[in-house]
Amino acid sequence: MSKKILVFIEQRNSEIKKASFEAVKVATDLAAKQNSEVLAIALGNEINGLEDVGGFGINTVKHYKSVDLELYSSGAYAELIAECALSNDAGTVVFANTSLGKDLAPKIAVKLNAGIVMDSVAIKYENDEIIFSRPVYAGKALVDCKINSENKVFTIRPNVFPLGENNGGKANVDVTELSDVKLSSKVTEVKKSEGKLDVAEADIIVSGGRGLKGPENFHLIEKLADSLNAAVGASRAVVDAGWRPHSEQVGQTGKTVSPTLYVACAISGAIQHLAGMRSSKYIVAINKDKDAPIFQVADYGIVGDVFEVLPALTEEINKLKN
Amino acid sequence: MKIAVCVSHVPDTATKVNVGSDGKSIDPNGVTYVLNPYDEFAIEEALKTKEAVEGEVVILSVGGENNKETIRKSLAMGADAAVLLKSEGELDSFQVARALADEIKNQNAQLVFFGKQSVDYDNQIVGQLTAGILDYNCISVAVDFKLDGDKIIAEREIEGGREVVETTLPAVVTAQKGLNQPRYASLKGIMAAKRKTIEEKDAQIGESMVSIIGMQKPAPKQPGKIVGEDASAAPELARLLREEAKII
Ligand SMILES: Cc1cc2nc3c(=O)[nH]c(=O)nc-3n(C[C@H](O)[C@H](O)[C@H](O)COP(=O)(O)OP(=O)(O)OC[C@H]3O[C@@H](n4cnc5c(N)ncnc54)[C@H](O)[C@@H]3O)c2cc1C
Ligand SMILES: Nc1ncnc2c1ncn2[C@@H]1O[C@H](COP(=O)(O)O)[C@@H](O)[C@H]1O
Numbered sequence: 001m002s003k004k005i006l007v008f009i010e011q012r013n014s015e016i017k018k019a020s021f022e023a024v025k026v027a028t029d030l031a032a033k034q035n036s037e038v039l040a041i042a043l044g045n046e047i048n049g050l051e052d053v054g055g056f057g058i059n060t061v062k063h064y065k066s067v068d069l070e071l072y073s074s075g076a077y078a079e080l081i082a083e084c085a086l087s088n089d090a091g092t093v094v095f096a097n098t099s100l101g102k103d104l105a106p107k108i109a110v111k112l113n114a115g116i117v118m119d120s121v122a123i124k125y126e127n128d129e130i131i132f133s134r135p136v137y138a139g140k141a142l143v144d145c146k147i148n149s150e151n152k153v154f155t156i157r158p159n160v161f162p163l164g165e166n167n168g169g170k171a172n173v174d175v176t177e178l179s180d181v182k183l184s185s186k187v188t189e190v191k192k193s194e195g196k197l198d199v200a201e202a203d204i205i206v207s208g209g210r211g212l213k214g215p216e217n218f219h220l221i222e223k224l225a226d227s228l229n230a231a232v233g234a235s236r237a238v239v240d241a242g243w244r245p246h247s248e249q250v251g252q253t254g255k256t257v258s259p260t261l262y263v264a265c266a267i268s269g270a271i272q273h274l275a276g277m278r279s280s281k282y283i284v285a286i287n288k289d290k291d292a293p294i295f296q297v298a299d300y301g302i303v304g305d306v307f308e309v310l311p312a313l314t315e316e317i318n319k320l321k322n
Numbered sequence: 323m324k325i326a327v328c329v330s331h332v333p334d335t336a337t338k339v340n341v342g343s344d345g346k347s348i349d350p351n352g353v354t355y356v357l358n359p360y361d362e363f364a365i366e367e368a369l370k371t372k373e374a375v376e377g378e379v380v381i382l383s384v385g386g387e388n389n390k391e392t393i394r395k396s397l398a399m400g401a402d403a404a405v406l407l408k409s410e411g412e413l414d415s416f417q418v419a420r421a422l423a424d425e426i427k428n429q430n431a432q433l434v435f436f437g438k439q440s441v442d443y444d445n446q447i448v449g450q451l452t453a454g455i456l457d458y459n460c461i462s463v464a465v466d467f468k469l470d471g472d473k474i475i476a477e478r479e480i481e482g483g484r485e486v487v488e489t490t491l492p493a494v495v496t497a498q499k500g501l502n503q504p505r506y507a508s509l510k511g512i513m514a515a516k517r518k519t520i521e522e523k524d525a526q527i528g529e530s531m532v533s534i535i536g537m538q539k540p541a542p543k544q545p546g547k548i549v550g551e552d553a554s555a556a557p558e559l560a561r562l563l564r565e566e567a568k569i570i
């Protein structure tokens with residue numbers, strides 16, 4: 001039997017991230033093929049619904065509990081996770097590729113002397129080897145790779161691996177209370193950005209481009225986003241012009257997103273923009289230029305003026321929803 | 323204080339990617355290589371810090387002879403010295419990080435800037451791996467950075483906001499867009515860069531931890547359909563989103 005698999009459960013504000021459930025599912029599927037066992041680890045103070053990871057095949061969650069761990073602290077988190085892996089004979093550690101996962105996973109790789117693969121979008125198990133597929137060159141190509149070392153660390157792209165059925169099982173939560181955690185770096189404050197939802201996490205995104213002509217017209221984007229319960233995104237042209245904050249930029253030098261639905265409004269579809277959103281499940285494009293490259297990746301397109309199409313579409317969606 | 327900046331030499335973001343004859347890397351024909359865009363923010367922050375605290379900025383890059391182009395550009399922006407850690411062929415991130423850590427130790431640099439990500443393999447890990455190997459504190463994806471003595475107060479971008487992080491030197495910081503506005507190389511800088519020598523050493527890479535076994539282009543997307551023109555197409559689009567895509 002192989003060494004165990006350890007999966008990291010991420011909490012923010014005491015709530016477990018959806019992507020962590022996806023990581024759990026990937027870990028338990030892999031364990032079934034490798035004939036190994038999965039253990040989960042969570043760090044934080046109060047964490048709601050930890051036992052629910054049991055619904056995806058986990059028996060035990062180790063909860064390292066302290067007020068000092070409520071906010072992310074890279075040094076202390078890395079220390080505790082590596083120690084948990086070593087003391088429980090776990091050789092593979094799985095993370096979701098969130099901002100926290102991206103920061104933390106490489107630090108665990110160093111501590112376990114493990115090869116590391118980031119941002120996998122597909123995982124195969126062949127001849128006792130794990131083959132990871134991941135996008136490179138901003139999604140213009142995919143590589144297949146494998147980890148040569150015995151210990152392995154990998155992260156999975158959120159919103160890509162299906163969660164599957166929750167069987168309703170409950171995991172046993174094994175709490176270790178820690179007092180006086182040594183923090184070599186410390187988060188002293190979390191500043192929330194204005195937008196309600198972040199593009200990196202949203203299931204639906206409505207993005208606006210230069211064709212909106214000015215920041216004062218983004219209410220059209222915001223209204224459609226509200227009707228769909230979506231996050232607002234933007235092209236780089238819009239961010240560089242100062243109409244929208246960089247946190248909303250989608251693309252090669254913005255965020256890479258793979259929502260269920262991406263609505264591109266008055267965005268031409270430059271290669272650097274496509275790089276950030278082409279893996280979305282459904283893409284809608286609204287553009288007055290029927291030759292705009294965005295239509296080449298769109299599932300559904302409307303050739304027309306955003307100033308007319310957006311209000312009409314918002315109204316139709318509100319009608320359907322009520 | 324010695325400040326190091328690690329820079330990578332990558333294909334321009336407008337590059338059309340084709341798979342090369344080895345089936346596992348890109349065809350370099352017709353590809354223009356540039357200083358990795360995020361590394362410009364890293365260089366700028368190092369130069370600003372140097373101007374504030376007195377110090378020396380040294381550029382480190384792991385790779386082949388071609389990396390010198392990127393190193394010259396970094397020197398032209400105002401860096402003082404550079405080391406090319408020579409290694410031909412594909413390296414995994416761990417090998418790059420080991421080579422960098424080795425030289426950072428050698429230089430005794432207490433503050434090291436990276437870009438948050440190389441726009442080739444998009445791993446976003448070399449900075450954190452290097453910090454891990456050196457046992458330095460680490461702040462990734464920084465959009466704000468302040469140094470006060472040996473104390474750092476920085477902000478890093480996370481989903482839906484920013485974290486304010488406090489830590490101390492020695493430290494690694496990886497730069498995100500928004501951290502600063504990179505300066506252009508002045509003519510004087512470009513001339514000066516030509517005269518500076520690039521020190522060359524063999525990279526200490528160690529064993530390979532990850533192997534790439536193949537590269538493919540993503541399956542082309544089926545061209546979608548134009549639902550219609552103008553606002554009159556809105557009801558049909560809404561219907562498709564509900565009935566076909568099952569989103570609303
Ligand atoms: C190194 C580098 C990195 C980059 N990174 C990114 C990135 O991360 N993200 C990104 O988005 N870009 C990025 N870019 C920029 C990219 O190349 C494009 O310049 C940018 O995406 C264009 O933004 P846009 O589509 O909003 O504007 P434009 O290209 O100007 O397109 C505007 C579109 O709006 C349409 N339009 C105009 N008026 C209307 C109307 N009334 N109704 C309907 N349609 C209308 C036009 O037909 C046009 O297609 C990067 C570029 C470089 C060099
Ligand atoms: N070959 C290299 N030489 C020097 N620095 C590098 C190299 N590769 C990556 N880096 C640094 O590490 C950062 C992150 O790269 P990556 O983890 O590959 O996305 C880059 O922005 C550079 O600062």
